[in-house]
Amino acid sequence: MSGPPVNTTAPRARDEQERATTVASDGFGPRPRPTIRNVAERAGVSKSLVSLVLRGSPHVSEHRRQAVLTAARELGYRPNAVARSLVEGRTHLVGALVADLHNPFYAEFLDGLQESLHGDGLRLLIGNSQWDPAFEDEAVEAFLELRVDGLVLLGIAPTSETLIEATSYTPTVVVGERDIELDSVDIVVDDDQLGARLAVDHLVEHGHRRIAHIEGARSSAARFRCEGYLVAMRRHALAPYIMVEHGDFSEEGGRRAAHALLSRDPRPTAIFAANDVVALGVLTAATEMGLSVPEDLSVVGYDNTHLSSVHHISLTTVDQPRRAMGRSAAALLSDRIGDPAKVARLRQVTPQLVVRRSTGPVPQGADNV
Amino acid sequence: MSGPPVNTTAPRARDEQERATTVASDGFGPRPRPTIRNVAERAGVSKSLVSLVLRGSPHVSEHRRQAVLTAARELGYRPNAVARSLVEGRTHLVGALVADLHNPFYAEFLDGLQESLHGDGLRLLIGNSQWDPAFEDEAVEAFLELRVDGLVLLGIAPTSETLIEATSYTPTVVVGERDIELDSVDIVVDDDQLGARLAVDHLVEHGHRRIAHIEGARSSAARFRCEGYLVAMRRHALAPYIMVEHGDFSEEGGRRAAHALLSRDPRPTAIFAANDVVALGVLTAATEMGLSVPEDLSVVGYDNTHLSSVHHISLTTVDQPRRAMGRSAAALLSDRIGDPAKVARLRQVTPQLVVRRSTGPVPQGADNV
DNA sequence: CGCGGGGGAGACACATGTCAGGACCGCCAG
DNA sequence: CTGGCGGTCCTGACATGTGTCTCCCCCGCG
Known part of the structure; x- marks a missing residue:
């Protein structure tokens, strides 16, 4: 067992007397929380009435209402959501299962999700599967x-x-997966195929022909991006130049794939990576092989992760409106919670190309090979 | 209202018949969940016995135990954690309130936290305050x-x-804040002062004297790092070279502060930033001013965020053992949940310098000014 | 036959929401 | 003036799903 690098665990100085007066504790840890009953007794009413007041019922006299509210405030009463959930049959909780919390894409999506859920009185519970089906x-x-x-x-x-x-x-x-044939499951995705097309079109406009693609891991998003790449290449009559290498949505995978691609002769003048992280690996590989970006090689990523906007990296990439997707997911979910029998829906958002400094015109003389 | 960039919301094709057979639903949404009572009836026993079996009581005959387990499996029974919490007075839930989910530091900390909490049968609930006290x-x-x-x-x-x-x-x-005079509050921090000393020592070893510091936002961590910087500088008899500029834990803040520092004459040959994110801003500023790193300027960050290990950035930084901190926090919390009357403890972990390519020897002739 | 003990059942508690009904008051008609 | 009626305000009982505690039954053994 590798012990954590802890070097100090010390009791902090404590003034026991202060503690007693501050917390009004009996010395046995946290005081018990007041219940609706305590409030009722203090206000001199029944617990039902307290419940009515707190739920905002109109059929309560102003006199009693004030008495209840005062008592609640004085006791620091907070309704017990557990008991309420039990009787209501609703928890107002939403569980989000994330494949990888590290990926900034998900973090930003969750921002939008939480924001909207909050507006609907729902709370977000996050679970991390770490890509492990057992954890899932x-x-x-x-x-x-x-x-x-x-x-x-x-x-x-x-x-x-x-x-x-x-x-x-x-x-x-x-979110982010298609081809799900289940009822009562809504889907939020971006148009991966269009995103891939935007990337390819951008590169073609710069005169590139030998445009390679590094495919992502086994997921429907990666599949659709690859398909979009293929379709776009064919549309530009560049089918002979199609090159696809496999990466695994990781930086190292991108680096390896880029090495393979850039060792070909003639080598590609541009690489469209399945992912920003993969694109980062491509940049590393380019540096290692003495190629400068974008002079010798143009690189396009996908996701517009905050990484790509860092000045030193400045990656041209395809933006998915993550917050908006989060909000969409929240809306769909709230809707379905309200009426679970709804027909399953597919909500597709539109990606957008963000041009930065990792792409440029094709190198002189590279296209007449 | 700016509408989300949604371009398609279409009902997906559904085979109603398949739905009926697959889900065995009555057409009114999700079927009701089986309760302990249903299991009892199906197994021909009382609900108490079901509870005993499920809680692993030894005083149950093998015959009945099997009957109960079979019935539970057939019904797809899952105990209702809400009801259980109500009677137990425990939810097995831990709420984590994060100042900023975007900061990768917190994400990695949460990994360690969740991992350990899970081992203690606790579940993690995440809230995001977005730096807003009202949200907090x-x-x-x-x-x-x-x-x-x-x-x-x-x-x-x-x-x-x-x-x-x-x-x-x-x-x-x-986590990450000190000077808290409350009982029943444990603290996990790294030794920020030591971390700062490591950074300064490293730079001094490379011959740097004019070492500047960009201070972080108003937090005790930032204060301690700054203090560590000051102490280390004095210890090396470099007090005359002390330069502190204020940043706000953001990339833009770091960029501005770096501009100010690098415009001084003579300018610093090294900058110790309060943060990796701030350090990124310093790198940007250096590029903008035509300075190369580390030839003209050495830069050290803090946190060893995954950002700093990206090949193109390769930032020398001070590592906080985030996962270990997460595990420590989990251990302290589990402990305190077990016995809330415990004395408050301070657990301090040891930071470590990670040398990458953003630091190097002091430029020729820079120190004889 | 009595007693002990294993195995199982029933009642209660947890904190809250809801609903039916009851107390009280005022108004109107007899 | 009084009885009835309607409405307002409030209360008590019940329900939610589970864990636990007490009690009871029955079987086996002495």
Whole structure:
């Protein structure tokens, strides 16, 4: 066992007397939380009335209402969401299962998601599967036991038994995966094929012909981007120049694939990577092979991760409107929670090319080979 | 209202018949979830016995145990965590309030946190305050209503009324902030002062004297790093060369501060930034002013964010063992949940210098000015 | 036959929302 | 003036799904 690099664990100085007066504790840890009953007693009413006041019922006299509110405030009363959930049959919780919290794409998506869910009175619970199907199932299991009102699957297709069963119990939105033939599952994706086309078109405008593609990991998004690349190349009558190498959505994978591509003769003058992270690997490979970007090689990524906007990198890339996608997912989910029998919907957002400094005109003499 | 860039929302094709057979639904959305009662009836026992079996009681005959387990499996029974929480008085939930989910530092910390919490049977609930004190209070309010068993504050010091009150009800761990005079609050930090010393020592070893510091936002971590810088400079008898500029933990802030520093005459030959993100801004400023790194200027960051390891950036930085910190926080919290009356503890981890390519020897003739 | 113990059942508690009904008041008609 | 009626305000009982505790039954053994 590798111990954590902890070098100090010390009790902090404490003034026991201050503690007693500040917290008004009995010395046995946190004080018990006041219940609706305590409020009722203090206000001299029944607990039902307290409930009515707190739920904003109009059939309460102003006199009692004030008494209840005052008592609640004085006691620092906070309704117990657990008990409320039990009787309401709703938890107002949404579970988001993320394939990889590290990917900044998901973080920004979650911003938009949480923002919108919050507006609908829903709270976000995040689980991280770390790309491990076992963790996926376990996290979903936890969500189901908690009786979350909705489920959001990020970069995860419901293929396992557990996940499929989950979608039959709980309104679900899948993000970034297509081809899901399940009812009560809405889908949010960007138009990957169009995004790929934008990238290729941009490179063609700069005179590039030998445009290669590094494919992403086994996911429908990667498949669609590759397909978009192929279609666009053919449309520009560049079918003879089609080159596809396989990467795995990682920087190292991108680096390896780029090495392979750039060792060809003639080598590509431009590379469209499945991913910003992969594109970063391409940049590294280019440096290692003594090629400068964009003079010798143009590079395009996908996602417009904040990485790509860093000055030193300045990567031309395809932007997915992540926040908007998050908001869409929230809207679809709220809708489905309201009426679970709704027809499954597919919401597709439009990607946009962001031109930075990793792309430029084709090198002189490179296209007459 | 700026509409989201949605271009398609279409009903997906559905085979209603398939739906009916697959989901066995009555056409009114998700089927009701089986309860412990349903399992009891199917197994021909009382619900108490089902509970005993599921909780692993030894005083159950093998015959009945099998009957119960079979019935539960056939019904797809999953215990209702809400009801269980209500009776147990524990939710097994931990709320983490993060100042900024975008900062990769927090994401990696959360990895370690979740990993360890999971081992203790606790689940992680994440709230994002976006640096807004109003959001902080609201998120904490939500956590309190949910009756989370523990609270983790990331980059947030409990100063507001609501937060202070929260710590008196709920075991709390604060990460990255010091000087908290509250009971039942444990603290996890790295030794910021030591980290700063490591950075300065490294630069001094390379012959640098005119070493500047860009201070972070108003937080105790930033204050300690600055103090560490000052102490280290004095220890090396470099007090006359002390230069401190203010940044705000953002890339843009770092860029501005670097511009100011690099416009001085004589200008610093090295900059120690409060943060990796700030350091990125310094790199940008250097490029803009025609200075190359590390030939003309050495740059050191803090955090060892994954950003710093990107090949094109390759930033020398001070590593905080984030995952280990996450695990420490989890351990402290579990401990305190077990015994809330524990004395408050401070756990300090040791930072480590990671040398990459943004630092090098002092430029020729720069130190004889 | 009595007693002990294993195995199982029923009742209660957790904190809240809801709903049916009850108390009280005022107004109107007899 | 009084009884009835309608409306307002409030209360008590019940329900949500589970864990636990007490009690009971029955079987086996002494």
